[in-house]
Amino acid sequence: xxxxxxxxxxxxxxxxxxxxxxxxxxxxxxxxxxxxxxxxxxxxxxxxxxxxxxxxxxxxxxxxxxxxxxxxxxxxxxxxxxxxxxxxxxxxxxxxxxxxxxxxxxxxxxxxxxxxxxxxxxxxxxxxxxxxxxxxxxxxxxxxxxxxxxxxxxxxxxxxxxxxxxxxxxxxxxxxxxxxxxxxxxxxxxxxxxxxxxxxxxxxxxxxxxxxxxxxxxxxxxxx
Amino acid sequence: xxxxxxxxxxxxxxxxxxxxxxxxxxxxxxxxxxxxxxxxxxxxxxxxxxxxxxxxxxxxxxxxxxxxxxxxxxxxxxxxxxxxxxxxxxxxxxxxxxxxxxxxxxxxxxxxxxxxxxxxxxxxxxxxxxxxxxxxxxxxxxxxxxxxxxxxxxxxxxxxxxxxxxxxxxxxxxxxxxxxxxxxxxxxxxxxxxxxxxxxxxxxxxxxxxxxxxxxxxxx
Numbered sequence: 001x002x003x004x005x006x007x008x009x010x011x012x013x014x015x016x017x018x019x020x021x022x023x024x025x026x027x028x029x030x031x032x033x034x035x036x037x038x039x040x041x042x043x044x045x046x047x048x049x050x051x052x053x054x055x056x057x058x059x060x061x062x063x064x065x066x067x068x069x070x071x072x073x074x075x076x077x078x079x080x081x082x083x084x085x086x087x088x089x090x091x092x093x094x095x096x097x098x099x100x101x102x103x104x105x106x107x108x109x110x111x112x113x114x115x116x117x118x119x120x121x122x123x124x125x126x127x128x129x130x131x132x133x134x135x136x137x138x139x140x141x142x143x144x145x146x147x148x149x150x151x152x153x154x155x156x157x158x159x160x161x162x163x164x165x166x167x168x169x170x171x172x173x174x175x176x177x178x179x180x181x182x183x184x185x186x187x188x189x190x191x192x193x194x195x196x197x198x199x200x201x202x203x204x205x206x207x208x209x210x211x212x213x214x215x216x217x218x219x220x221x222x223x224x
Numbered sequence: 225x226x227x228x229x230x231x232x233x234x235x236x237x238x239x240x241x242x243x244x245x246x247x248x249x250x251x252x253x254x255x256x257x258x259x260x261x262x263x264x265x266x267x268x269x270x271x272x273x274x275x276x277x278x279x280x281x282x283x284x285x286x287x288x289x290x291x292x293x294x295x296x297x298x299x300x301x302x303x304x305x306x307x308x309x310x311x312x313x314x315x316x317x318x319x320x321x322x323x324x325x326x327x328x329x330x331x332x333x334x335x336x337x338x339x340x341x342x343x344x345x346x347x348x349x350x351x352x353x354x355x356x357x358x359x360x361x362x363x364x365x366x367x368x369x370x371x372x373x374x375x376x377x378x379x380x381x382x383x384x385x386x387x388x389x390x391x392x393x394x395x396x397x398x399x400x401x402x403x404x405x406x407x408x409x410x411x412x413x414x415x416x417x418x419x420x421x422x423x424x425x426x427x428x429x430x431x432x433x434x435x436x437x438x439x440x441x442x443x444x
Contacts, residue, residue, distance in 0.1 A: 018291045018293065022291060023291050023293055023294050026289065026290070026291055026294060026298065027294055027297060027298065027301075030298050030301045030302070031301060034301050034302070034304070034305040037305050037308075037309065038305060038308050038309075041308065041309045041312045041313070042312060044312075045312040045313065045315065045316035048316040048317075049312070049315050049316050049319075052315075052316070052319045056319070142327070144401070144402065145260045145261065145264075145324065145401060146260055146261075146380055146381055146396075146398070146401030146402075147398060147401060147402070189398055
């Protein structure tokens with residue numbers, strides 16, 4: 001290392017070793033400019049990113065709950081379910097869907113759990129009137145592209161969650177072995193991911209089923 | 225005129241003769257990680273293109289003011305800034321693609337091909353050559369990513385850009401989508417590339433030889 005530096009020194013006589021304050025100065029200037037650029041791009045894209053996320057979530061709720069025209073967020077706090085207006089989302093929130101007249105239809109419940117590679121975030125629609133799941137949507141996952149990602153790309157698999165009774169715990173079975181109403185054909189080559197989705201739904205359902213109010217006592221739609 | 229030809233040379237060399245993937249074997253992390261479909265490969269190529277051209281331009285313009293002792297850190301600051309810009313722009317404009325590439329966009333910072341071009345080329349040449357070189361290199365990188373991504377998507381999923389090619393009876397080679405498929409395809413492509421280059425060299429030698437003989441014969 002020192003040999004090399006010596007060589008450079010002798011080969012270019014005009015270049016002197018710059019002082020450390022100069023080195024620090026150039027690093028500081030570069031860091032400062034880069035910081036300003038990063039803040040600028042963050043501010044520029046912030047609204048669009050937030051909008052995208054909110055839209056994705058809204059679309060997912062409308063997808064898992066058919067015939068829904070309005071939705072609102074419900075938050076479970078102090079042992080009761082209340083309507084919240086705040087933006088953002090946490091694990092203690094679900095969504096309630098209403099039809100055009102503001103009549104309650106069903107809930108969209110979210111659940112998170114480990115998949116094959118990373119946490120899978122699932123949203124599913126639930127009708128308390130007949131205890132059916134009305135649809136399932138993967139909000140976030142990092143499953144293997146081409147295999148595990150079939151949990152949201154394979155429409156046959158996604159379709160199995162439409163009108164699926166959940167009064168009994170649902171089970172994932174090997175493809176083609178489905179005999180019971182509460183069984184789901186797992187995806188060939190993505191058994192772990194399929195089972196993970198089913199497990200997440202079961203756990204989320206068990207967590208929420210006792211928290212949901214009696215039928216007829218659902219929170220009213222707050223139109224503001 | 226002479227300078228124009230050499231600027232063109234600088235650009236064209238990245239496509240084949242000095243291809244960053246097939247010849248220099250640089251930037252292997254994104255190469256293997258995101259090439260499980262053609263569209264991912266193209267978007268990764270475009271992101272790398274933007275970052276490399278931008279950084280080469282800046283490094284080359286500011287080369288007099290970049291002290292040798294801290295040059296690597298300064299290159300990284302410049303590259304990282306561009307990568308952050310790409311990251312947020314993709315998140316805002318193409319959220320679905322960002323979902324697929326998510327984890328790999330920040331890793332462009334550590335793509336040794338980009339840092340390598342700054343150190344080996346942009347810091348020693350003027351802006352025009354640096355940008356030409358960056359355009360050529362990232363285009364070469366994109367071609368390589370695209371080749372790998374197409375092969376893996378066609379064999380592993382039976383589709384190209386998401387369009388089904390072979391119908392329902394095709395049994396996809398699942399392994400091509402998984403990491404081993406990436407290594408396999410890359411190895412085979414490298415083999416093909418080197419075989420082709422070798423053949424071409426032999427052919428050129430033969431042509432040169434025969435024309436020399438013809439020339440000597442004619443001289444007699």
